[in-house]
Amino acid sequence: xxxxxxxxxxxxxxxxxxxxxxxxxxxxxxxxxxxxxxxxxxxxxxxxxxxxxxxxxxxxxxxxxxxxxxxxxxxxxxxxxxxxxxxxxxxxxxxxxxxxxxxxxxxxxxxxxxxxxxxxxxxxxxxxxxxxxxxxxxxxxxxxxxxxxxxxxxxxxxxxxxxxxxxxxxxxxxxxxxxxxxxxxxxxxxxxxxxxxxxxxxxxxxxxxxxxxxxxxxxxxxxxxxxxxxxxxxxxxxxxxxxxxxxxxxxxxxxxxxxxxxxxxxxxxxxxxxxxxxxxxxxxxxxxxxxxxxxxxxxxxxxxxxxxxxxxxxxxxxxxxxxxxxxxxxxxxxxxxxxxxxxxxxxxxxxxxxxxxxxxxxxxxxxxxxxxxxxxxx
Amino acid sequence: xxxxxxxxxxxxxxxxxxxxxxxxxxxxxxxxxxxxxxxxxxxxxxxxxxxxxxxxxxxxxxxxxxxxxxxxxxxxxxxxxxxxxxxxxxxxxxxxxxxxxxxxxxxxxxxxxxxxxxxxxxxxxxxxxxxxxxxxxxxxxxxxxxxxxxxxxxxxxxxxxxxxxxxxxxxxxxxxxxxxxxxxxxxxxxxxxxxxxxxxxxxxxxxxxxxxxxxxxxxxxxxxxxxxxxxxxxxxxxxxxxxxxxxxxxxxxxxxxxxxxxxxxxxxxxxxx
Numbered sequence: 001x002x003x004x005x006x007x008x009x010x011x012x013x014x015x016x017x018x019x020x021x022x023x024x025x026x027x028x029x030x031x032x033x034x035x036x037x038x039x040x041x042x043x044x045x046x047x048x049x050x051x052x053x054x055x056x057x058x059x060x061x062x063x064x065x066x067x068x069x070x071x072x073x074x075x076x077x078x079x080x081x082x083x084x085x086x087x088x089x090x091x092x093x094x095x096x097x098x099x100x101x102x103x104x105x106x107x108x109x110x111x112x113x114x115x116x117x118x119x120x121x122x123x124x125x126x127x128x129x130x131x132x133x134x135x136x137x138x139x140x141x142x143x144x145x146x147x148x149x150x151x152x153x154x155x156x157x158x159x160x161x162x163x164x165x166x167x168x169x170x171x172x173x174x175x176x177x178x179x180x181x182x183x184x185x186x187x188x189x190x191x192x193x194x195x196x197x198x199x200x201x202x203x204x205x206x207x208x209x210x211x212x213x214x215x216x217x218x219x220x221x222x223x224x225x226x227x228x229x230x231x232x233x234x235x236x237x238x239x240x241x242x243x244x245x246x247x248x249x250x251x252x253x254x255x256x257x258x259x260x261x262x263x264x265x266x267x268x269x270x271x272x273x274x275x276x277x278x279x280x281x282x283x284x285x286x287x288x289x290x291x292x293x294x295x296x297x298x299x300x301x302x303x304x305x306x307x308x309x310x311x312x313x314x315x316x317x318x319x320x321x322x323x324x325x326x327x328x329x330x331x332x333x334x335x336x337x338x339x340x341x342x343x344x345x346x347x348x349x350x351x352x353x354x355x356x357x358x359x360x361x362x363x364x365x366x367x368x369x370x371x372x373x374x375x376x377x378x
Numbered sequence: 379x380x381x382x383x384x385x386x387x388x389x390x391x392x393x394x395x396x397x398x399x400x401x402x403x404x405x406x407x408x409x410x411x412x413x414x415x416x417x418x419x420x421x422x423x424x425x426x427x428x429x430x431x432x433x434x435x436x437x438x439x440x441x442x443x444x445x446x447x448x449x450x451x452x453x454x455x456x457x458x459x460x461x462x463x464x465x466x467x468x469x470x471x472x473x474x475x476x477x478x479x480x481x482x483x484x485x486x487x488x489x490x491x492x493x494x495x496x497x498x499x500x501x502x503x504x505x506x507x508x509x510x511x512x513x514x515x516x517x518x519x520x521x522x523x524x525x526x527x528x529x530x531x532x533x534x535x536x537x538x539x540x541x542x543x544x545x546x547x548x549x550x551x552x553x554x555x556x557x558x559x560x561x562x563x564x565x566x567x568x569x570x571x572x573x574x575x576x577x578x579x580x581x582x583x584x585x586x587x588x589x590x591x592x593x594x595x596x597x598x599x600x601x602x603x604x605x606x607x608x609x610x611x612x613x614x615x616x617x618x619x620x621x622x623x624x625x626x627x628x629x630x631x632x633x634x635x636x637x638x639x640x641x642x643x644x645x646x647x648x649x650x651x
């Protein structure tokens with residue numbers, strides 16, 4: 001608790017400090033490449049009900065996803081708190097890569113916990129983190145995926161808190177993490193709202209994003225929450241389908257409980273034990289969800305739907321072939337959502353889809369999925 | 379007076395610290411854990427903590443993680459944990475459950491308190507429940523005469539210790555160091571100071587856990603605390619045993635060593651007033 005109190009105090013002080021905000025803004029502009037583009041994708045839109053579709057291009061941010069927005073903020077905060085070491089968990093590896101990157105930039109030691117299963121699925125990102133000077137620790141406890149990496153990171157943190165900041169990668173965990181990470185990610189929606197108003201001349205009918213822990217989605221949604229006409233749609237990992245039990249669709253298929261220091265929806269059995277999750281996308285393979293999404297779900301301000309592995313990979317292929325953009329498999333869940341929602345809203349609709357990351361890291365998985373290469377997996 | 383308070387008072391009357399032993403339910407099996415916990419009490423543990431195996435044991439080190447993983451893989455359910463409490467408590471030793479919060483939350487706080495009390499349990503130790511979020515549990519505990527035990531850590535501020543001890547019942551669990559559960563070569567140097575700070579806020583007994591593994595360490599902690607909590611060292615005896623009966627014998631042997639430690643006359647004479 002004392003670490004969380006210290007962090008809350010430090011964050012609130014940084015948030016109110018114009019120097020901190022100016023330093024962060026400069027890094028986002030000159031290092032991360034913000035503002036990211038808004039790209040209209042008419043050939044994709046033709047497959048999505050014939051309205052207009054705009055992609056918020058977080059895939060073009062440095063390190064290839066929205067994760068850098070949060071990490072630069074937390075790395076600056078780490079330095080401000082006088083700490084020298086940063087630990088992080090990672091699922092797909094995007095948050096780990098972003099953390100390794102920010103630590104290299106600011107001269108901080110980085111240790112990244114990653115489920116052993118995920119180190120296999122995302123071997124390329126493991127190599128990237130090591131190149132950037134981070135230590136990657138393969139977690140062999142529990143289900144060997146993201147939630148177990150989080151458990152290990154917390155175990156590290158309680159032991160090393162005097163020198164170490166735990167840079168959580170999503171809008172989850174105990175306070176102040178969900179609020180702090182949301183604040184660092186809300187730049188996505190702030191930029192996109194302005195860009196879509198400039199391009200389409202009006203607000204979108206729907207903002208669509210994928211949801212694992214939910215940081216890119218909260219980032220995209222937040223600026224639109226007061227805009228009642230804008231539907232906020234989160235796409236969770238439906239895996240093999242909700243009915244099979246092999247999925248990670250926490251809001252669509254879970255119930256309220258407590259995990260990782262937050263009260264939120266989670267996937268649990270009759271005894272309150274966390275269930276194992278499944279998704280083709282390592283980044284969405286998490287049994288909980290950020291508590292602000294649970295609130296948006298309960299109040300009805302946002303709606304959440306489960307997108308299966310097959311639907312996501314179909315959407316992945318559509319974007320590749322219609323627009324020449326290879327999305328992350330996580331982001332392909334949001335694209336699949338657009339392919340479903342577009343026809344529901346009709347040809348006059350304007351959709352904003354958050355393309356949270358690029359697909360380079362997923363080329364091996366996707367190539368095998370589509371049969372472009374054969375032979376043993378890496 | 380609660381059974382827990384009675385056990386501490388009894389130890390104090392003998393000018394010694396109380397020995398608190400932890401074992402998880404369901405490891406190596408449900409009956410095996412009952413037998414081991416009972417043996418621990420027979421050999422000198424004044425209070426028994428039964429761990430409720432949980433899928434995400436954030437504050438546990440590798441030893442307890444492994445035992446609780448195996449307990450869950452073996453099919454241990456919350457009902458088995460309550461059954462274990464009933465069996466151990468009926469042997470005459472005050473018995474608490476140590477649990478992460480979600481299984482209790484999911485069971486229903488009032489129902490859990492009712493069933494724990496009906497099983498003869500004395501209370502709950504809740505490492506990941508904060509006093510701010512504990513309202514329903516504190517109400518249920520009061521209704522059922524259960525002791526709510528919370529943890530303090532070396533990093534806890536004076537204000538935090540005041541808040542935690544104001545809601546605690548039975549005893550205060552003082553973590554000897556910043557870290558996860560597990561036996562260590564030396565007990566954290568911050569433990570004695572933490573106990574002093576807690577005593578400034580409450581008249582409840584203060585027991586120290588994390589890192590205690592042998593007689594000498596038990597004697598050392600007994601020199602400044604009202605209770606000595608040992609967990610991973612007991613669990614290791616079961617994990618390392620060639621067969622269940624050897625494991626139970628090893629648990630019994632360790633309990634008698636630790637019981638001798640908390641009775642170390644040198645410790646008793648120099649610290650207790």
